[in-house]
Amino acid sequence: MLASLPFKFVRERDLWLMISMACRHLDDNVCWSVEVLWDQWSQTSDDKFGIQRPKYDPVQNEKDWNSLKPNREVSFFSLLHHAKEGGFDIKPWKKMAEATARAARWRHLEAPEPDFEVIEVEADVVDLTRAPGLLGLIIDHAEKTSNRETRFFGLAGGLVAISAASRHKFLVKSPRHVTPLNVLVNCMAPTGAGKDEARAEVLRAREESPFHAVREAASDAGLHALLLRHSTVAMMVDEFGRFLQALDKRGSHDYKMLTLLMQAFTSATSELPERQYANARDNKPAVLAPFLTGLFTSTNSELLDGLDAGAATSGFLGRMLILKMDDLPPLAGLPEEVDDTAIRDALRSLGEYQMPESNGLSDPRFHLVRGRRFRLIQMTDEAREYYSLQRRLMDAEVAKQTAAAPLWSRALENALRVAGIVSVGKAALADMLEEVKVDLEDIQYALRLVVCCIEKFAPDAEEHLVDGKYEGIRKRILRAVSKHAGPDGWALRTEVIKAAKGGDVPYKQVSEELDALCDPDAYAELVERMDENGQIHKPLQVRLARGILSPGLTSLERFPLKRGL
Numbered sequence: 001m002l003a004s005l006p007f008k009f010v011r012e013r014d015l016w017l018m019i020s021m022a023c024r025h026l027d028d029n030v031c032w033s034v035e036v037l038w039d040q041w042s043q044t045s046d047d048k049f050g051i052q053r054p055k056y057d058p059v060q061n062e063k064d065w066n067s068l069k070p071n072r073e074v075s076f077f078s079l080l081h082h083a084k085e086g087g088f089d090i091k092p093w094k095k096m097a098e099a100t101a102r103a104a105r106w107r108h109l110e111a112p113e114p115d116f117e118v119i120e121v122e123a124d125v126v127d128l129t130r131a132p133g134l135l136g137l138i139i140d141h142a143e144k145t146s147n148r149e150t151r152f153f154g155l156a157g158g159l160v161a162i163s164a165a166s167r168h169k170f171l172v173k174s175p176r177h178v179t180p181l182n183v184l185v186n187c188m189a190p191t192g193a194g195k196d197e198a199r200a201e202v203l204r205a206r207e208e209s210p211f212h213a214v215r216e217a218a219s220d221a222g223l224h225a226l227l228l229r230h231s232t233v234a235m236m237v238d239e240f241g242r243f244l245q246a247l248d249k250r251g252s253h254d255y256k257m258l259t260l261l262m263q264a265f266t267s268a269t270s271e272l273p274e275r276q277y278a279n280a281r282d283n284k285p286a287v288l289a290p291f292l293t294g295l296f297t298s299t300n301s302e303l304l305d306g307l308d309a310g311a312a313t314s315g316f317l318g319r320m321l322i323l324k325m326d327d328l329p330p331l332a333g334l335p336e337e338v339d340d341t342a343i344r345d346a347l348r349s350l351g352e353y354q355m356p357e358s359n360g361l362s363d364p365r366f367h368l369v370r371g372r373r374f375r376l377i378q379m380t381d382e383a384r385e386y387y388s389l390q391r392r393l394m395d396a397e398v399a400k401q402t403a404a405a406p407l408w409s410r411a412l413e414n415a416l417r418v419a420g421i422v423s424v425g426k427a428a429l430a431d432m433l434e435e436v437k438v439d440l441e442d443i444q445y446a447l448r449l450v451v452c453c454i455e456k457f458a459p460d461a462e463e464h465l466v467d468g469k470y471e472g473i474r475k476r477i478l479r480a481v482s483k484h485a486g487p488d489g490w491a492l493r494t495e496v497i498k499a500a501k502g503g504d505v506p507y508k509q510v511s512e513e514l515d516a517l518c519d520p521d522a523y524a525e526l527v528e529r530m531d532e533n534g535q536i537h538k539p540l541q542v543r544l545a546r547g548i549l550s551p552g553l554t555s556l557e558r559f560p561l562k563r564g565l
Contacts, residue, residue, distance in 0.1 A: 001079055002041040004088035010044050022079035024068040035065055036362050058361050059371040066370065128449050129155050132441055134162060134346045134425030138201055141343060144336045148194050150329040156187040157201030159321070159418065160295040162425045164202065164234040165209035165350040168268065168291035171367050172420040172438060173376045175384060178367050179416040180268035181424065182293040186240065186317070188300045189325040195297040199236050202295060206234070208344050209351025220256040224275055224284040227264055227292065235261070235294040241302030244317075264292045265319065269369055289369050300324065304460055318406045321414050321450065322457045346428040353433050375436075377420055382440040387412075390447050407454045411447075418446035473513045474525075476500040481526065481544055490529055493540035518542060 002019075009015045020038065027034035043056045080090065129139050129151035135158045142154025163183050171178040187198055206213045212230035216237050217223035226233055237243065243258060264272050264287070272287040355375050358366055367374045379387065390412070397408035419442045427436035480499035484491040493514070501510045517526040527545050529537035 001083035001088050002037060004083045004086035005041075006086055007044075009082065010041060016042070018074055019079055019082070020064065021068055021074040022076055024065070025074065026076040026079065038065070039361050061361075062368055062370055128445070128452055131155065131158070131445060132422060132426060134343065134429045135159065135422055137343050137346075137429070138162075141338050141340055142197055142201060144338045146194055146197055146332060147335065148329040149332045150194065150325075152189065152323065152325050152329075153187070153194055153198040154201065156185050156295060156323050157198035159183055159185050159421055160198075160234060160236075160293055161201045161205035161347070162350070162421045163293040163417075164211045164213070164232055165205045165347045166421075166424050167209060167211055167232045167351060168289065169353060169355065169375055170377050170420060170424055170436070171269065171374045172416045172423075173367075173378050174387065174416055177416075178269060178374075178376070179413060179420065180291070181417055181420045182265060182268055182291055183414070183417045183421065184265060184294045184296065184320040186303075186320040186322045187295065187297045187325075188303055188322065189297070190328045191299055193325060193328055195238070198295060198297065202234055202236060204340075204344075205347050208347040211351075217257060217261075220260040221275070221277070221282060221284065223257060223260055223264070224272070224287070227272060227287045227290045228284065232291045233293075235292065237294065237296045238298075239302065240296040240298040241304075242298075244303065261292065261294070262319070264290045265294070268292075269374075271370070289372055296320070300326075300460075318410055319414075321418070322453050324453070324456050342429065346425065349428045349431060349433065350424065353428075356434070377423055377436050377438055379438045379443070380440065383419075383438050383443045386440055387443055387447075390415075407458065411450050411454060415443070415446040415450045418449055419443045422446060473500070473510060474517065477510065477514050477517060478525065478544070481542060485543060489543040490541040491543060493542055496542065514542070 002023075005019065009019050020042075023034050023038040027038075039058075039061055042061055080088075084090070130136060131139060135155075138158035138161060139151050139154035142157065143149075143151045146153070160183065163181050166181050168180065168182070170181055172181070187195060189195055202213055205211075211232035211234055212226070213234045213236065214226065216235065217226060267287070268289055268291055270289070272290050274286040275284040277283055355366070355373060358373060361368065365376060367376050394408055394411050397405065397411075416438075419438045422442045422445060423436055423438045424433070426442070427433045477496060477500045480496040481491045484495045484499060497507060497510050497514065500514075501507050514526070518528050525545050526542045529541040529543070531537045
């Protein structure tokens with residue numbers, strides 16, 4: 001279609017912009033890249049002045065493509081219309097598209113088995129700490145030097161160590177997306193289990209690969225400034241459950257920092273927006289493709305106490321790979337002296353890797369983000385087929401709408417990150433970074449690890465979601481009583497229920513919870529009003545019980561009780 005357009009469409013700025021917007025609309029609705037074809041077509045103009053378009057520049061062209069916004073007046077059909085005027089015949093292409101669509105529908109219905117053997121092993125007999133390549137060596141080293149008989153912390157620290165050592169040079173190319181290798185590992189373990197050993201693996205990687213490791217940032221502004229100074233940052237936060245407890249306080253220091261941390265983590269293939277402050281000297285410019293990877297440690301109880309119903313399964317926590325240790329492992333013998341030369345050489349190789357020269361914008365080995373090149377890690381045919389089959393299973397878990405559905409929705413993304421980390425570790429160990437690929441072994445291991453982590457954490461998330469929902473209704477009721485109380489402290493029951501209900505909380509459920517809060521056989525937080533004869537007052541009224549301070553209430557007055565409680 002682009003080849004059928006008259007030359008004026010690539011020569012004149014306004015016409016070129018219209019076709020560009022039509023191509024962007026098409027790119028958003030198909031599973032193949034339109035950008036490369038559009039870029040090749042844009043190169044056919046070399047005009048410099050007047051109303052005509054400036055000379056082609058690959059970096060500026062990339063910026064123009066990323067800046068295109070949806071427009072209701074311009075779509076793919078605009079491109080088709082002008083292409084037809086230029087002599088384009090859609091009939092042969094239409095027949096081909098219909099045949100492809102029919103074949104795709106049949107493939108979906110029949111779901112044929114792949115033409116290779118996939119050996120699946122039951123999860124309870126798979127030791128996921130026996131990882132391939134460099135990650136496996138790091139885990140072995142951590143086990144031999146640990147004070148306890150565990151490989152758990154070697155896995156947690158090894159994933160973050162290899163991720164940081166890669167220094168944001170690689171992206172995993174899946175059938176529809178590119179995924180960076182930064183990862184957020186949340187390590188839940190009992191007190192005294194040895195969480196410092198996971199951080200030790202990250203610090204050793206820093207000795208061989210120049211990235212910045214920090215325990216925690218002083219503030220959101222400090223974290224932004226840190227990302228401006230360092231291209232790769234590995235953050236290690238201990239007692240993470242205490243940080244999550246600040247999420248209920250939207251204006252708090254910890255809430256702002258965690259919000260920026262999540263923004264930075266998800267901006268690895270775009271940019272972290274600039275930040276404006278009341279004092280112009282504190283303003284921070286945008287950060288192009290920041291690479292933030294993290295290791296977060298906490299005890300099981302503190303982490304669960306720090307969750308609310310939303311944080312338990314979505315947002316920041318939903319993007320984490322949650323490794324959970326239930327029991328304290330037994331003490332080991334004296335630590336061994338282990339030769340870690342192979343590990344250090346591989347980490348150094350990752351840090352010193354230099355990308356080869358590009359053959360142009362359409363070079364399939366690279367991905368451009370506003371002029372910055374990243375090396376693409378392709379998937380083998382077997383790995384791609386296995387990934388596509390597992391994707392259907394993940395979609396089925398998301399469709400169940402359970403408390404863990406948000407965790408399942410990001411399972412494939414986390415699996416691609418882990419698979420990329422494993423593949424570059426194997427390639428660095430064999431000194432073959434020029435030929436790095438995600439093979440079947442890598443994607444199988446990554447998916448098994450992610451699925452195991454979700455299945456182990458999901459019961460806690462679901463249980464907490466139920467408790468959190470009840471706690472949320474209780475807080476709504478107490479706030480409503482405080483808000484609608486008259487000078488004497490009494491509030492109409494109907495007004496309280498109307499104010500507390502809404503969203504997914506029906507009238508009946510609020511009414512039942514209000515009755516429970518008034519139960520004199522329990523530790524009542526509300527009191528029902530009685531008349532002079534000891535009967536329930538009409539209309540029904542309630543007030544806060546004397547001396548009960550409820551979370552979320554800024555103040556509480558004490559009112560005299562005639563009958564006492």
